[in-house]
Amino acid sequence: QAKDKGKNSVCFYTSDINDRLHHYQKIAMTLHNALSDDTLQLYFQPQIDLNDGHILSCEALLRCSDNNSQPIPPDVFIPVAEKSGLINRIGNWVIEAACQQLVAWKGTALENVRIDINLSGKQLTNPNLAEQILKTLHQHELRPSQLGVELTENEVIGGDNVQIGQLETLKNAGVHISIDDFGTGYSSLVYLSKLPVCSLKIDRSFLVHAMENESDMAIMKAIINVGHSLGLTVVVEGVETIEQDKLVKSLGCDLAQGYLYARPMPADKMPEYLYDILPKP
Ligand code: C2E
Ligand code: MG
Ligand code: MG
Ligand code: MG
Numbered sequence: 001q002a003k004d005k006g007k008n009s010v011c012f013y014t015s016d017i018n019d020r021l022h023h024y025q026k027i028a029m030t031l032h033n034a035l036s037d038d039t040l041q042l043y044f045q046p047q048i049d050l051n052d053g054h055i056l057s058c059e060a061l062l063r064c065s066d067n068n069s070q071p072i073p074p075d076v077f078i079p080v081a082e083k084s085g086l087i088n089r090i091g092n093w094v095i096e097a098a099c100q101q102l103v104a105w106k107g108t109a110l111e112n113v114r115i116d117i118n119l120s121g122k123q124l125t126n127p128n129l130a131e132q133i134l135k136t137l138h139q140h141e142l143r144p145s146q147l148g149v150e151l152t153e154n155e156v157i158g159g160d161n162v163q164i165g166q167l168e169t170l171k172n173a174g175v176h177i178s179i180d181d182f183g184t185g186y187s188s189l190v191y192l193s194k195l196p197v198c199s200l201k202i203d204r205s206f207l208v209h210a211m212e213n214e215s216d217m218a219i220m221k222a223i224i225n226v227g228h229s230l231g232l233t234v235v236v237e238g239v240e241t242i243e244q245d246k247l248v249k250s251l252g253c254d255l256a257q258g259y260l261y262a263r264p265m266p267a268d269k270m271p272e273y274l275y276d277i278l279p280k281p
Helices: 010-037 074-084 087-105 129-139 153-157 161-173 189-194 204-210 214-229 242-251 267-277
Strands: 041-049 055-065 114-118 147-152 176-182 199-202 233-237 255-257
Touching: 010 055, 010 074, 010 087, 041 087, 041 267, 055 074, 055 087, 055 255, 055 267, 074 087, 087 114, 087 129, 087 147, 114 176, 129 147, 129 161, 147 153, 153 161, 153 176, 161 176, 199 204, 199 214, 204 214, 204 233, 204 242, 214 233, 214 242
Parallel strands: 055 114, 114 147, 147 176, 176 199, 199 233, 233 255
Antiparallel strands: 041 055, 041 255
């Protein structure tokens, strides 16, 4: 311990850095192995149309486990993937896996459910990304409108015209574009109005506090109004309670996603879930 060594606190920082480096390398190695062993997995979380309760789309959420089969949270492994340069291979795996899932759902009750994948800003710096996504869809004989992509504000803002151009290519082809975690970034409304997007997903944190905090409630209302006046679909993330469901319905949100409706689940649980929410005779 640094304390035991008196004023020599350098060693404290050194061991801290070593720990973090070790942690980082372990995760990078796990990701690397998961790619070669093909053990990454997509989970799916339904996005519910608040007008009629049907599943319009579902978000694909990446899952990765360590050597002991313990799940590593994506908020931990995605930043490692970005820093280690593995994000492009992982991103391509996600695009391919989402397309394969759409193919598997063909002819089933889930065939009209769109899959929305998360894109990292790093992936958008690949100038061929849009072309590659469209090519993958085409190879699987899928329509571009069967896929959506989610990006956070900051991932788009930092971008130059090439990145915006790629989003435009995707949107013009019919791929659904959503701004994820909306409200937490730094984009201005003027900027937003110029972006090629279809939906805004209001960050979960606003809903969490909207029930007791007037300013969060005001922000939610404002985002919904701005979204609608720009002709965008407004999605709310993180609905966990019936009160929150009532609130977002009364505020006029279009779609909702959250533990109240369903937790993210493996693809093979989706038909069961769909059956459970069907009105019974
Ligand atoms: P996100 O895109 O904002 O995804 C929503 C997160 O909120 C998911 O966490 C989901 O499980 C969680 N969530 C959904 N409903 C509720 C709820 O009612 N309450 C609470 N407390 N949480 C809820 P998850 O799966 O841990 O993913 C975290 C983040 O990791 C995602 O945030 C996304 O930014 C990133 N991520 C996940 N998969 C991918 C991927 O394939 N590629 C990239 N680049 N990022 C990904
Ligand atoms: Mg997302
Ligand atoms: Mg989100
Ligand atoms: Mg997020």
